[in-house]
Amino acid sequence: MVSSKQLNKVSKFLSFVLRHKPDAIGLELNQHGWANINELIDKGNASGDINGLSFELVQQVVETRDKKRFIISDDGLCIRANQGHSINVDLQLKPVEPPEFLYHGTATRFLDSIMAEGLKPQERQHVHLSTDIDTATIMATIHNWTRHMPTIDKQFYQELGQRIASYRKAVDMTQTQLAEVLGISQRTMAHYEVGRLRISVEMLTNLAKTLGVSVEQLLEDDVPTKATKRGPTSLLERQIEQISQLPRTKQKFVSEMLDTVIQQATN
Secondary structure (H helix, E strand, O other), rough: OOOOHHHHHHHHHHHHHHHOOHHHHHOOOOOOOEEEEEHHHHHHHOOOOOOOHHHHHHHHHHHHHHOOOOOOOOOOOOOEEEOOOOOOOOOOOOOOOOOOOEEEOHHHHOOOOOOOOOOOOOOOOOOOOOOHHHHHHHHHHHHHHHHHHOOOOHHHHHHHHHHHHHHHOOOOHHHHHHHHHHHOHHHHHHHHHHOOOHHHHHHHHHHHHHHOOOHHHHOOOOOOOOOOOOOOHHHHHHHHHHHOOOOOHHHHHHHHHHHHHHHHHHH
């Protein structure tokens, strides 16, 4: 049985080569963004960026991922990304009559420029709009959270782990005690604190609650010697709290989107 972690890894790889950098593995897309699946598999495995890529794995990612990011051609020979390209492809999209309201989720720091200049696709081909406000809110949270990300992804998680360890010690908890409260193993807790494992939005929220601090305090650079009293809830914390209340399928989508944004920010 293929693990969710492995499927996520394949999904990220497909996003990278089908939406942004096909030349990274020597893959060629046609003008409509289609790639030969056998060529994708062969060149992907040969690149060393992914191991054990197979048609069955690709098909499972296409069929099971919540956002349906990819599509396989009717003859089963080709695959392409449905949206999100930073390279120039013609997806042959047909104009449709839009609904009365569409929503765009973005970071608050971009509001002034959007109000002055309007929405722009930037490095992408299109502006991402949602028909429901919940999806847009999730996207806004992702973009707001990434402002805390330093240039190097690994460095961010190492520094986050150090802050978690400092706050844990400030409330006189051992790794084992904190792990038990969170329902994880002490070994996993140790990996979090040294930055070897990425921390999901849900886990970050639970950590903050258990340690008596806000999510933003965990993301800030300065760590006090004693855990401080929680102040008014920030916008970022409220957004992440909202995500933690979503069904697990939507939480999984948020985590995947965060990983994608982080990966793009570090390239």
